[in-house]
Amino acid sequence: MALNNTYDAYDARPVQQETAAGAGAQILLLALLGTAIGMGTAGWLTGLAFAFATWAVLSRALHRSRLPSFGPANRVTLGRATLVGGVTALVADSFRSAPPVSLLVGLTAVALILDGVDGKVARRTGTSSPLGARFDMEVDAFLILVLSVYVAMDLGPWVLLIGGMRYVFVAAARVWPWLTAPLPPSTARKTVAALQGVLLLLAGADLLPHAVNTGVALLALGLLVWSFGRDVLWLRRTSRTRSGAPAAEAVRELVAQ
Numbered sequence: 418m419a420l421n422n423t424y425d426a427y428d429a430r431p432v433q434q435e436t437a438a439g440a441g442a443q444i445l446l447l448a449l450l451g452t453a454i455g456m457g458t459a460g461w462l463t464g465l466a467f468a469f470a471t472w473a474v475l476s477r478a479l480h481r482s483r484l485p486s487f488g489p490a491n492r493v494t495l496g497r498a499t500l501v502g503g504v505t506a507l508v509a510d511s512f513r514s515a516p517p518v519s520l521l522v523g524l525t526a527v528a529l530i531l532d533g534v535d536g537k538v539a540r541r542t543g544t545s546s547p548l549g550a551r552f553d554m555e556v557d558a559f560l561i562l563v564l565s566v567y568v569a570m571d572l573g574p575w576v577l578l579i580g581g582m583r584y585v586f587v588a589a590a591r592v593w594p595w596l597t598a599p600l601p602p603s604t605a606r607k608t609v610a611a612l613q614g615v616l617l618l619l620a621g622a623d624l625l626p627h628a629v630n631t632g633v634a635l636l637a638l639g640l641l642v643w644s645f646g647r648d649v650l651w652l653r654r655t656s657r658t659r660s661g662a663p664a665a666e667a668v669r670e671l672v673a674q
Contacts, residue, residue: 431487436471437472437489439472440468444468444503446500447502450506454517460509464503464506472497476534488544488549489539489542490535490549493531493535493538497531498552500524500527501560503520508575511567515560525560525564529614529618533611561617564580564621568617568620568630571621571627571630572626572631572634576599576620576638586649596649596652605644605647606648609641613640617637619633620634
């Protein structure tokens with residue numbers, strides 16, 4: 418009974434206030450961008466939709482996880498999400514007119530740099546959580562998707578494979594549940610994931626010849642296909658071993674690669 422009382426006494430207001438502040442920061446950034454470049458309706462609507470979706474999904478996840486506090490690492494990730502919302506609005510507005518490349522590159526570069534900060538903050542402050550890791554991953558994945566849309570406008574729709582591959586993997590996992598099994602740590606996987614944003618940003622920065630930009634995007638796609646393919650093969654192999662021999666050898670093989 419005491420346990421139930423403690424569970425029922427959970428106060429979600431402190432963490433919900435943080436998500437509301439994040440939504441407010443997103444709207445403020447959109448207002449600044451709108452003033453600076455005269456952002457059109459598409460940019461505003463897309464940016465506002467991103468802000469609302471982030472607030473709604475994160476609020477629900479926080480309520481279900483019942484975290485006692487938002488935590489410094491999640492604040493960094495929320496700041497990154499705000500920047501990603503700005504990039505999303507700029508890309509949506511680019512269908513009307515090209516946004517200032519320097520502004521798009523600047524927002525994206527800061528978001529990519531901060532990607533290496535939130536994890537370190539979580540470890541140093543002892544505030545790592547499954548929700549924080551998932552939040553970080555989803556922000557990364559959406560930024561890659563948005564960047565792939567932007568680059569695809571110049572190089573062609575095949576670039577969308579880069580941003581869409583992770584979401585195809587998630588959809589496939591609903592059909593083949595063995596894809597949801599946990600993967601062992603892999604430095605190669607983390608490196609490939611980190612390179613996607615850098616390579617897409619380079620391809621979209623309009624600094625290199627068109628042929629070189631195409632090569633950069635192809636490199637990003639090739640690395641991603643290799644990384645996903647390696648993981649899928651490992652998951653398939655280990656799913657077959659669960660009913661027989663342990664998969665320890667398969668784990669060692671993947672980590673060693």
